[in-house]
Amino acid sequence: MQKILVLNGPNLNMLGIREPEIYGTGTYRDLVSLIEQEAALLGVSVECFQSNHEGALVDKIQEAYGNVDGIILNPAAYTHTSLAIADAIKAVGIPTVEVHLSDVSKRESYRQISYVRDCCQKTIIGKGFAGYIEALHDLTEKH
Ligand code: DQA
DSSP: OOEEEEEEOTTGGGTTTSOHHHHOSOOHHHHHHHHHHHHHHHTOEEEEEEOSOHHHHHHHHHHHTTTOSEEEEEOGGGGGTOHHHHHHHHHHTOOEEEEESSOGGGSOGGGSOOSSGGGSSEEEESOTTHHHHHHHHHHHTOO
């Protein structure tokens, strides 16, 4: 069975509370349930992990080496700052799709930079929770 890791960075545990006009009213729990339901339909195994700590995300990416077939990655604010997360993705060489809930291309200039984009096979922005489902389909090649 294919195994997919879903990684969410800082403040995404605050979904539903945090700036709902940008990120929507669904909670992090709602997001995890949606992903788990879709994974069950696709017959793939999924693990969802959220952390507010850069190093914890790097550790999780390293642990995925040899154990995971694909990564769905929303590094949140670390997207725009973290060479460490980008290097970890490059190090493990696992196919990765970058996802952002909001359309970062239409937001502040400092959100236009993504350190992870180059090491991801695809970037999905501005589709809310549906972006994670699209990424799951992309990584499991079942459309
Ligand atoms: C985000 C966009 C980032 O700029 C922001 O820092 C986040 C969430 C998104 O999903 O739209 O925390 O990654």
